[in-house]
Amino acid sequence: MGGYTYIITNHKRGTLYIGVTADLERRIYEHREALTPGFAWKYGCTRLVWYEDHADIVSAIQREKSLKRWYRQWKIELIEKANPDWRDLYYELW
Numbered sequence: 001m002g003g004y005t006y007i008i009t010n011h012k013r014g015t016l017y018i019g020v021t022a023d024l025e026r027r028i029y030e031h032r033e034a035l036t037p038g039f040a041w042k043y044g045c046t047r048l049v050w051y052e053d054h055a056d057i058v059s060a061i062q063r064e065k066s067l068k069r070w071y072r073q074w075k076i077e078l079i080e081k082a083n084p085d086w087r088d089l090y091y092e093l094w
Contacts, residue, residue, distance in 0.1 A: 003060030006051040020064040
């Protein structure tokens with residue numbers, strides 16, 4: 001079973017939340033609808049700005065842990081390399 005590592009935000013260059021999931025569409029929907037209180041809910045992080053798919057959930061979790069140790073600027077550069085306009089990628093999942 002595969003997995004995804006993702007970054008959501010509240011606005012361009014705003015608060016960043018890094019997460020991992022086996023079902024990206026469902027998880028981002030949960031963030032958008034505020035179905036699970038937590039950090040992302042508290043800061044209004046609903047915009048999917050970056051994601052990466054992995055062959056298995058273990059790889060996705062390892063990547064999440066790695067990204068969480070990165071400097072903020074490195075995370076911004078990662079997002080802007082793939083998504084320079086910080087558009088919401090949620091609608092592109094289908």
